Amino acid sequence: MMIELQNLKKSFNGSEVLKEVNLTVENGEILALVGRSGFGKSVLLKTIVGLLRPDKGQVLIRGENITQLKGKSLEKVRKNMGFLFQGGGLFDSINIYDNIAFPLREKFHLKEPQVKERVMNALEQVELYGHERKFIAEVSGGMKKRVALARSLVLDPEIMLFDEPTTGLDPVTARNINLLIKSLHEKRKFTGIIVTHEIPRIFSIVQKVAIIHDGMIQYISTPEKFLESDDTIIKEFVRASMDTKLERSNHEKV
Amino acid sequence: MNTIVNFTRFLGRRTLINIRHLGRAWFFLITSFLYLFIPPFKFSRWLKQIRFIGTNSTLIVFLTSFFTGAVLGYHGFFTLKKFGAEGFLGATVSLSLIRELGPVLSALMITGRAGSALASEIGIMRISEQLDSMEIMALNPFRYIITPNLFAGIFTFPLLCSIFDVVGIFGGYLICSKMLGLASGEYFGSIRNYVEFKDVYIGLYKSICFGIIVTWICCYKGFYTGYGAEGVSKATTQAVVISSVLILIGNYFLTSVLF
Numbered sequence: 003m004m005i006e007l008q009n010l011k012k013s014f015n016g017s018e019v020l021k022e023v024n025l026t027v028e029n030g031e032i033l034a035l036v037g038r039s040g041f042g043k044s045v046l047l048k049t050i051v052g053l054l055r056p057d058k059g060q061v062l063i064r065g066e067n068i069t070q071l072k073g074k075s076l077e078k079v080r081k082n083m084g085f086l087f088q089g090g091g092l093f094d095s096i097n098i099y100d101n102i103a104f105p106l107r108e109k110f111h112l113k114e115p116q117v118k119e120r121v122m123n124a125l126e127q128v129e130l131y132g133h134e135r136k137f138i139a140e141v142s143g144g145m146k147k148r149v150a151l152a153r154s155l156v157l158d159p160e161i162m163l164f165d166e167p168t169t170g171l172d173p174v175t176a177r178n179i180n181l182l183i184k185s186l187h188e189k190r191k192f193t194g195i196i197v198t199h200e201i202p203r204i205f206s207i208v209q210k211v212a213i214i215h216d217g218m219i220q221y222i223s224t225p226e227k228f229l230e231s232d233d234t235i236i237k238e239f240v241r242a243s244m245d246t247k248l249e250r251s252n253h254e255k256v
Numbered sequence: 257m258n259t260i261v262n263f264t265r266f267l268g269r270r271t272l273i274n275i276r277h278l279g280r281a282w283f284f285l286i287t288s289f290l291y292l293f294i295p296p297f298k299f300s301r302w303l304k305q306i307r308f309i310g311t312n313s314t315l316i317v318f319l320t321s322f323f324t325g326a327v328l329g330y331h332g333f334f335t336l337k338k339f340g341a342e343g344f345l346g347a348t349v350s351l352s353l354i355r356e357l358g359p360v361l362s363a364l365m366i367t368g369r370a371g372s373a374l375a376s377e378i379g380i381m382r383i384s385e386q387l388d389s390m391e392i393m394a395l396n397p398f399r400y401i402i403t404p405n406l407f408a409g410i411f412t413f414p415l416l417c418s419i420f421d422v423v424g425i426f427g428g429y430l431i432c433s434k435m436l437g438l439a440s441g442e443y444f445g446s447i448r449n450y451v452e453f454k455d456v457y458i459g460l461y462k463s464i465c466f467g468i469i470v471t472w473i474c475c476y477k478g479f480y481t482g483y484g485a486e487g488v489s490k491a492t493t494q495a496v497v498i499s500s501v502l503i504l505i506g507n508y509f510l511t512s513v514l515f
Contacts, residue, residue, distance in 0.1 A: 048388075051392055052391075053388055053391060053392070077394035077396075078394075080391070080392055080393070080394040081394050083392065084392075085388075085389065085392040087385040087388065087389060088385070089384055089385055090385075091384065091385035091386055091388060091389030091392075092386070092389070093386055094384070094386070104393070104395075105393040105395070108393075108395055108400075109393060109394055109395060157393075
């Protein structure tokens, strides 16, 4: 197992966000984590990557408990992880090229020709070739997500965590980002968790779906079984997603 | 009875929160200091911050110091004239500037210009997840963001204070000598007679302390900012207010200890 969460608990100011989360993601598998807003999906991702420390429970990466790791040992684990933030988390004081080159120069101390080769390769994969000199403030939301994706993937991580990679994007750009994640996964075979509301669109690129509700993983299955589930929470969630999609398409027709 | 219990509870809770904040702030300062000595050093970032905090504050320090020196000279001239002691004017102006006004006013001006910018910049980096993304990339934000500012503070505050002193003394000289008719020799002679090297280096010691205080508080407040635009605005205001108050309080204690 690449990622394993055991009895994770996390509270903020007395409010329990994660009550008891148990989850496993197999090697090379992508899991979609769905659930209502404010129910702890992003908190869970940040706990996995060590940005937040759980109050109780364990995060196991390849069998190693990283919950209590600090400093160099945590950095070592993070070297194999990529994270796509909701807002991109890009450095707005430098251009697209330098954003992607930053970890290669600073962490891996690569020589400039190697950096250039890898950055250009990453830009080509996310279809941003030719935009490398633009600053972050000059590009659209979709481009920002793609830059962030390129920056995460340039390090070739074993584990990729995506925090709502398509939120706030138009349907075409959202589909392109999803396809991009799919093709990158096929090439690189990373293990991933995608926090998303894109139901059922995301199901074409994931192998498993988990729903988080009331601070716990309520259900975990394949996408097909998820859609057929009789669970009321899932049914309500799927129906609401479909309605939103229908409303959006009607609105677009009008 | 209930009110007393609630009040005691509230007081206890506030005290614990403040102790926790204080501990975190000290830890923040110690960590920032440690990265001054732990390689690899990010010299380009250090230089960038020296330019941001130091070079870009020169004009405002220049202006403030000139007019501070001028007003000191103006008031000092008429006051000392009453006692026939205009001959001490150079010493009065320069000692006031070198010992107190130079370090304090330059630090306050830099806090207003660069300290607020530091707090808001780091705050925005926090809320836009730039600091988090740095951590995910296994890069330490202290090495890249915080320590360069601390170094720049330690390096530039005494330099700007020196500029403040020199320009202020010159401002006083222009008013006293060119406008009010005091002989140049009298002005500079009294400086030579009464200002000691100790006065200068104590002023510079103070500046170094203020440099640490301002960069520490402003970076800390930005680093642990609240949520959204309101959080950043609150953090920036707090950074400037706390830094300014600590400069004035610190100045009293440093004066008591060093002189």
